[in-house]
Amino acid sequence: MDITIHTASLPHDDPDASLAFYRDVLGFEVRSDVGQGRMRWITVGPAGQSGTSILLTPPGADPGVTEDERRMITEMMAKGTYGWILLATPDVDATFEKVQAGDTEVVQEPTEQPYGIRDCAFRDPAGNLVRIQELR
Amino acid sequence: MCKPEWRRARIQAQRLADLARLRRVRDRIDREYAQPLDVEALARDVDVSAGHLSRQFRAAYGESPYAYLMTRRIERATALLRRGDVSVTEVCFAVGCASLGTFTTRFTELVGMPPGAFRRQAAQAAADAAGAARDAGSAIKVEGMPACVAKQVSRPVRNREAPAAARPLR
Numbered sequence: 001m002d003i004t005i006h007t008a009s010l011p012h013d014d015p016d017a018s019l020a021f022y023r024d025v026l027g028f029e030v031r032s033d034v035g036q037g038r039m040r041w042i043t044v045g046p047a048g049q050s051g052t053s054i055l056l057t058p059p060g061a062d063p064g065v066t067e068d069e070r071r072m073i074t075e076m077m078a079k080g081t082y083g084w085i086l087l088a089t090p091d092v093d094a095t096f097e098k099v100q101a102g103d104t105e106v107v108q109e110p111t112e113q114p115y116g117i118r119d120c121a122f123r124d125p126a127g128n129l130v131r132i133q134e135l136r
Numbered sequence: 137m138c139k140p141e142w143r144r145a146r147i148q149a150q151r152l153a154d155l156a157r158l159r160r161v162r163d164r165i166d167r168e169y170a171q172p173l174d175v176e177a178l179a180r181d182v183d184v185s186a187g188h189l190s191r192q193f194r195a196a197y198g199e200s201p202y203a204y205l206m207t208r209r210i211e212r213a214t215a216l217l218r219r220g221d222v223s224v225t226e227v228c229f230a231v232g233c234a235s236l237g238t239f240t241t242r243f244t245e246l247v248g249m250p251p252g253a254f255r256r257q258a259a260q261a262a263a264d265a266a267g268a269a270r271d272a273g274s275a276i277k278v279e280g281m282p283a284c285v286a287k288q289v290s291r292p293v294r295n296r297e298a299p300a301a302a303r304p305l306r
Binding site: 071074075078079080105106107108109113114121123127 | 148151152153155156158159160162163166167196197214215218219
């Protein structure tokens with residue numbers, strides 16, 4: 001078998017704000033942008049790594065999601081307990097400085113963890129936790 | 137004039153804004169746990185009373201902001217104590233606790249043994265691990281997990297304190 005991890009999805013609640021974060025703050029390229037209004041599907045990913053993408057999606061867009069469930073999802077996003085992703089970079093401290101300068105909500109400054117890694121964490125505009133760890 | 141659905145939408149928008157504000161308070165605790173934070177300061181920062189913040193936070197996250205802050209501190213304390221080169225008192229102040237008594241009490245409740253005993257046991261486990269026995273003293277294997285998952289798995293369990301008889305440490 002030859003399987004790659006191609007796309008992971010994260011919800012947005014304000015497509016333009018999420019797009020600005022992933023494109024302008026993290027420096028990702030925009031690979032596609034379809035839909036309109038709040039119903040937009042935006043594919044982003046790091047330049048030079050076309051095989052791996054993040055799809056920014058409207059939350060609970062599946063028609064099988066009930067109104068109550070959709071409300072629950074948006075509430076969990078707001079309180080920060082819904083989506084998360086783990087990214088990696090060779091220099092966490094330099095990356096942290098750049099992302100922090102982009103007026104991003106910081107959850108954790110670069111920290112040496114007891115399990116042998118160094119990482120930091122931010123919130124994206126939709127409340128998803130974006131953790132960035134150092135490649136070693 | 138004002139349609140009921142507009143009213144509902146307004147209430148829901150307010151609820152989401154309140155939850156986002158609670159998220160910022162919780163993130164601030166995660167970020168600044170080592171500072172002399174207290175609930176009054178956290179509440180002042182978001183322009184609500186300490187009582188109101190505590191009630192809202194508990195309703196959203198199932199525990200008070202003070203409990204969340206102390207668990208965060210104890211979690212970090214276990215990491216520092218495992219290093220073995222810092223004393224319990226140093227760790228207590230390093231994680232933002234002003235009182236060694238409060239620190240020791242909460243640590244014991246959450247971890248199941250006092251910080252001094254934890255430090256000795258961690259040192260023993262490290263010595264064992266350095267010997268033949270790999271992973272000695274570790275009930276939870278975190279190798280190979282994404283580190284942030286390892287952190288969640290190995291953090292003190294919120295709202296479920298250790299049983300009175302000390303459970304074996306991971």
